Amino acid sequence: MSHGRLKRELHSEELLEIIFDYASRITIENNLDRLLMLMEDMGRDMTVADRCTLWLYDEKTDELLARIPHGMEKIRVPATSGLVGYVYQTANSLVIDDAYEDKRFCAELDVKTGYRTKSVMMIPLTNKQNQRLGVYQVINKLTADEVFTAQDVKYLSLAASYTAQALEAVLTNIEMEEAQREIIFKMGEIGEVRSKETGAHVKRVAEYAKFLAMKCGLSEEEADLIKVASPMHDIGKVAIADAILNKPGKLSEEEFIAVREHANIGYNLLKNSNRSILKAAAVIAKEHHERWDGKGYPEGLSGDDTHIYGRIVSVADVFDALATDRPYKKAWNAEKILAHFKKERGCQFDPNLIDVFLANMDGFLQIKEQYED
Structure with a gap:
């Protein structure tokens, strides 16, 4: 793997410190890209992972979009594709010790980037109404045993439940702004057509x-x-x-x-x-x-x-x-x-x-x- 030296599991005090640190920044962030970066950093740090990716569902295209995945460019995949598609469709968490041993895994991104995905953990990201917003994904556990645990699932689920509300608020605001922009443009057209x-x-x-x-x-x-x-x-x-x-x-x-x-x-x-x-x-x-x-x-x-x-x-x-x-x-x-x-x-x-x-x-x-x- 290309993630450097190994790390140890977090103590409870360190975990709390991470939560409080990110919580204060996430609650006041209203820019989607910056919020996603904070959420990814939080998920990665809480689970001692090498990378974290936030996949958001795009209803218009029926795709899952990773806006700012750690270490790669923005990517889109069909909402039924690969491991992330499975988690999104079933709303079930998934923990895999070696992605290459799972036939659902798509290695195309690894081939493109030269990265080696091994351990993977994914959980569905949902709002209070239990509607699916996307998928939280962490890759490659950095501790000695290199596998994600039930405790990691609990930690990432905690991060997801906390951040989903902030994410939905930003997404709702973006939707309102897009509607506002369309109305403004149409009103502008009316003035010009006259x-x-x-x-x-x-x-x-x-x-x-x-x-x-x-x-x-x-x-x-x-x-x-x-x-x-x-x-x-x-x-x-x-x-x-x-x-x-x-x-x-x-x-x-x-x-x-x-x-x-x-x-x-x-x-x-x-x-x-x-x-x-x-x-x-x-x-x-x-x-x-x-x-x-x-x-x-x-x-x-x-x-x-x-x-x-x-x-x-x-x-x-x-x-x-x-x-x-x-x-x-x-x-x-x-x-x-x-x-x-x-x-x-x-x-x-x-x-x-x-x-x-x-x-x-x-x-x-x-x-x-x-x-x-």
């Missing part, structure tokens, strides 16, 4: 905004928040009359004032939410028409008085308007777009953002091709 835009415009602006945010050094979490919130940037258009919104000719001064009001309308629709996504959407809806030089609307903010979310979506929205066909114009070519953003650097747009945009324009063009109307 002004003869397409759903692809909403997708592109969201992708451009995330791409630019990442290139500017924002965290992936914050960049993803901007991506999810940005489809609502023009939601205020739902309150603008069709006759004004889709007028083929030049708008009168009164009509232009009415159209500009969509920024405040969108903000007022969203501002009272406590949800981080909708709070970000409110900021974006209000500020994506502000300008670096203070000549934008609705507040005439200048410089970095405009929130970074609004500044990023402003670049993304204008790029898409220029790069695609609209009822009133044909798409501009890359050279013309480049010239426009250079001219508006420090005028309409944040100069730092434009420097990043210009250095990464190829990425914008790739996204445009990927999400053509």
Whole structure:
């Protein structure tokens, strides 16, 4: 085996120390990948195993997914496959001294990684309603006898019963967020369709905004928040009359004032939410028409008085308007777009953002091709 030196069994005091250490971190963790890592570390340490893997059931594909198995990449297997499939289907614990002596064992991963699986212990992971969430698996006992015991089953079961509640809470929150994202996207589409835009415009602006945010050094979490919130940037258009919104000719001064009001309308629709996504959407809806030089609307903010979310979506929205066909114009070519953003650097747009945009324009063009109307 490739696990290094042998270890001894835990004393009860050491076990309690492990439980308390992980418990304090698991209860406050709301990121799924980090929670799974904590659960895997806890299971491994409690059973003195070399590796621990958390398999989650994916209802959409009827597969078991190991997001962060120790020592390997993310993997998927059919929910009926191998030892893990057996445990998931039967909801029975399983302890095997040598996996290669069990015909249900699939050695494909060992062949891929050069690892040698020997002793294996798996227990079903269930919630309070006894619904199966997945499988807790530990591999290769590191003590002298190299086999898992009935006591190990008890320990891993303890870890599973404790962590399942935290896991389900995070999974439920993810499900709610996904539903929220879908609703936000659909609402964003409604706003765009009224002004003869397409759903692809909403997708592109969201992708451009995330791409630019990442290139500017924002965290992936914050960049993803901007991506999810940005489809609502023009939601205020739902309150603008069709006759004004889709007028083929030049708008009168009164009509232009009415159209500009969509920024405040969108903000007022969203501002009272406590949800981080909708709070970000409110900021974006209000500020994506502000300008670096203070000549934008609705507040005439200048410089970095405009929130970074609004500044990023402003670049993304204008790029898409220029790069695609609209009822009133044909798409501009890359050279013309480049010239426009250079001219508006420090005028309409944040100069730092434009420097990043210009250095990464190829990425914008790739996204445009990927999400053509």
